Amino acid sequence: MDLRLPTNQCRQDVADFSSEVKIMIKEIYLDNSATTKLDPSVMEEAARAAREAYGNPSSLHRKGREGERVLTASRKTLADLLGVREGEIIFTSGGTESNNLAILGxxxxxxxxxxxxxxxxIEHSSVLRPIQLLEEEGFEVSYLLxxxxxxxxxxxxxxxIKPETILVSVMHINxxxxxxxxxAEISADxxxxxxDLLxxxxxxxSFGKVPLPPGLEGIDALSISAHKFHGPRGTGALFLREGVQVKPLLLGGGHERGLRSGTENTPGIAGMALAAKQSFEGMGQKAAELxxxxxxxLTSLKTKHPWIKINGPEIGEKKGAPHIVNISFPGLQGEVIVHALEEHGIYVSTGSACHSGDTGGSHVLQAMRLSPEEIAGAIRISLSRHTTPEEIENAIEIIHETISWLKQLHEKMGKA
Ligand SMILES: Cc1ncc(COP(=O)(O)O)c(C=O)c1O
Structure with missing residues (x-):
């Protein structure tokens, strides 16, 4: 049974479906791995820093020192949360830059x-792309499946590991x-x-969602990004263990100990520090709720649709993140499901990010050896600490209705 829809037909049918289905709900945002909604208190903190501590932290006058104090306090907050030294935190523009700086540097x-x-x-492209660049520069790379x-x-x-291995890069949560x-196990080994391996x-x-090894023991560099934990976009940090050196990517005024030149984004950094603090408060309890x-x-959808495939660790398994779910609906198209759900205010994403140049869909699902049908029919549902059980109940109902309808529609089309 082929449940795929031609694209134009699909859009029309999705529109028809929306007017047919009576369940109307307010928006349910379940794409938190792509980005999270800025927390209002974080927005206010960033606005306060922009309003009051607007001086360039490198300036010698009082206004500059006010900006510098925001950076110092924010650096301390992040360092304390990670159990590392303040001097080991480098502010960046986000996860992509942190990964690039760590790997290339x-x-x-x-x-x-x-x-x-x-x-x-299965790394994010902001790790894989710099590594590919290093291959072009003559490095040899082992990609683990x-x-x-x-x-x-x-x-x-x-x-x-070989005698000539200098760096290992493994993501915490995919x-x-x-x-x-x-x-923790990898770093110890x-x-x-x-x-001397880094x-x-x-x-x-994973930052703010699940615990990291205390004091980041055995880890030499670690990337975080504020917009994944209800902080501002375009702000992140790289932890770089004291003594570990990097060749900087951005050259200029020598900010961030000369490792990342460019006037610091004081409001973004102040917001990130508050968002980080909030995401660490009651983290264990939140993770259990998620x-x-x-x-x-997963159990509801699996019961209603036993033919679906859950991608990733089993339900409740410690090896799975509390907030990310990936499901294949073999025969359906992930993109069609995303648009159909969008019509009902539910925002999820396809399992495969449609980057230009992508062939065959998600490199992660391919590496996990899913069939082309399973890859094409995958969607990702990602929660955050703002997600409520009531939203999940509503989402289950809408996803169930949508999937049943899409299946019926294709069966009808198949007979026509
Ligand atoms: C695992 C992982 N690493 C890095 C990034 C890049 O982060 P940013 O969007 O802050 O550049 C992302 C973003 O989706 C990610 O999921």
Whole structure:
């Protein structure tokens, strides 16, 4: 049974469906892995910094010192939350820049030690693209494949180490399927096998959602991005362990210890610090609540539609993120489902980001060896600490109605 729709026909049918279905709900935003809504108190904090501490933090006068104080306080907040030193936090423009700086900066700086890098096939493009650039510059790269649930084994990482390996980069939580990699285990093993190896972690999807190793033990560099935890967009940070050096990417006035030139985004940084603090408050309780909502969502949909496939770790498994769900509806098109749900105020995303040049859909789902049909029919539903159980109940109902309708429609079309 082929449930795919031709695109034009699809848009018309989705529009017809919207007027047919009577359930009307207010917006339910379930695309929090793409970005989160700015928290009003964070917006106010950023506005306050812009209003009151507008001086350039590098200026010598009082206004400059006010800006500098905002940076110092924000740096301390992030360092305290991570259990690291203030001097180990570098402010950046977000996850992409943090990942680029860590990977390009470390590899180019330590090139004389060796030219081998290890990463995984399921990293975000802001890790994979710089690594591809390094390959063009002559580095050799081992790309580790996940198992069918999107998990990377610590043993596989260890086995990939060579005498010339200088850097290992493994993401904590995968942004598409929510698999949670054993970061603490990996770091312990790495340092045991090759003490001078440097370990970078892309924690963009995990910071403020699940705990990180205390004091980031065994981790040399770690990327975060404010807009993934209800902070402002265009603001992030890179933790860089004292003693670890990077070749900077941005050259100029020597801000951020010369590692990231450019006048600091004081309002964004102030907002990020508050958002970070808020996301760490009651994190365990929130994660348990999210896990419960995720379980409810998956078990209900699976009961109503046993033919669907859940991509990523099993429900309730510790190896799964509490806030990311990825489901394949084989035969349907993820894009069609996204638009049909949008008509009812539900915002989710396709499993595969449609970047230009993408062939065959999501590189993550491909690496997990899903069939082309399963990849084409995948959607990602991502929650945040603002998501409520009531929203999930409504979403279950609408998703169920939408999927049933799409299936019926295709069956009808198949017979016509
Ligand atoms: C795992 C991961 N790393 C990095 C990024 C890039 O972060 P930013 O959007 O702040 O550049 C994202 C964004 O989706 C992500 O999910």
């Amino acid at each position: 470390i590899a180019r700086r330590y090139r004389r030690r060796g030219n081998h890098l290890i990463t995984t096939a 996940p198992d069918s649930k999107g998990l990377i084994g610590a043993r596989e990482v260890l086995e990939a 942004n598409e399927v929510g698999s949670r990699q054993p970061i 790495l340092k045991g096998k090759k003490p 370990f970078h972690v892309d924690a963009v999807q 896990q419960e909502m995720k379980k409810r969502l």
